[in-house]
Amino acid sequence: MHIVALIGSLRKASYNRMTFNAVRELLPEGVTIEEGEIADIPPFNDDVLEESGHPEPVRRLREQIRAADAVLFISPEYNYSIPGVLKNAIDWISRPADDQPFRGKPVAIMGAATRALGTGRMQYHLRQVFVFLEAFALVKPEVMINFEAEKFAEGRLIDEPTRRQIRLQLEALAQWVERLRSDH
Numbered sequence: 001m002h003i004v005a006l007i008g009s010l011r012k013a014s015y016n017r018m019t020f021n022a023v024r025e026l027l028p029e030g031v032t033i034e035e036g037e038i039a040d041i042p043p044f045n046d047d048v049l050e051e052s053g054h055p056e057p058v059r060r061l062r063e064q065i066r067a068a069d070a071v072l073f074i075s076p077e078y079n080y081s082i083p084g085v086l087k088n089a090i091d092w093i094s095r096p097a098d099d100q101p102f103r104g105k106p107v108a109i110m111g112a113a114t115r116a117l118g119t120g121r122m123q124y125h126l127r128q129v130f131v132f133l134e135a136f137a138l139v140k141p142e143v144m145i146n147f148e149a150e151k152f153a154e155g156r157l158i159d160e161p162t163r164r165q166i167r168l169q170l171e172a173l174a175q176w177v178e179r180l181r182s183d184h
Contacts, residue, residue, distance in 0.1 A: 001174055003033040004068040008075025008086035008111070008122075010039050013155065015112035015148040016074050019166070022157035023072065023110075026167045028174050033072070036061045038089040049095055058092040065093060066101035069177050071135070073109045077122035082129070094133055102133035106180055108173045110143035110166065112151075118144025138176050141168045 005023065009016040024033060040057040042048070048055070054062065065071055075086055082090075094100040109126055111119030123144065130137045143165050145151060151159035157166075 001031045001069045001177055002067070003031065003070045003072050003173070004036045004064050005033055005072045005074055006036050006038060006086060006089065008073065008083040010085060014076065015145070015152055016076050018152050018155055018157055019110060019112050019145065020074050021155075022163060022166060023074070023170065026163060026170060028167075028171050031170065031174055034064070036064050036071075036089075038085055041085075041089050041092055044088050044091040044095075046095070049092075054092065058089075061089065062093050062101050065105065068105070070106040070108065070173055071102070072173065073107065073111075073126060075109070075111045075119065075122060075126070077111065077113050077115075077119040080121045081125045082122050087129075090129060090133070100133065102130075102135040104180075105135050106138065106173065106177045107135045108138040108169060108176075110145070110169060112145035112148040114146075114148060116146050118146040120144050136176070136180055138169070138173050141165060141172060143169050 005020055007016055007020055027033060042055055075083060109123045113119045127137055145162055151162050157163055
């Protein structure tokens with residue numbers, strides 16, 4: 001089983017990148033993951049899409065997602081919502097709507113933030129976007145890493161309850177993929 005991760009922070013040393021590194025350590029047996037690059041995606045412009053199609057970084061990412069068994073979103077919360085860079089990538093990937101790779105794709109969300117709610121509002125907004133995308137969101141377990149500075153040290157997630165929660169979500173995502181496969 002193969003997962004593509006979309007990380008909503010471009011910072012090399014962000015807590016969400018550290019969360020991605022923890023995910024790589026905690027994957028269930030038989031599951032692989034790769035990052036889908038969003039940093040080089042230009043601002044969405046329908047004129048560009050109509051005149052010359054998807055830019056190369058978008059084409060690559062659409063194919064990665066199409067080939068993946070699931071997509072894992074790992075993102076901070078900006079201004080109580082989805083970071084612009086992540087939303088921009090989703091806007092590009094989801095056009096045209098009749099040929100977008102999120103349709104029917106199992107997806108899950110996790111994120112790290114400094115506040116008590118973790119990334120709850122961002123995750124709620126992203127779930128609303130999944131409705132349009134016709135993606136199948138894993139409902140539970142949720143992973144909202146709050147007070148991140150207390151849970152990471154030297155670039156690594158050290159909080160065992162959080163690591164356990166991530167492991168549980170990854171196992172549930174693998175089961176979700178299998179369940180959706182058997183339903184189709």
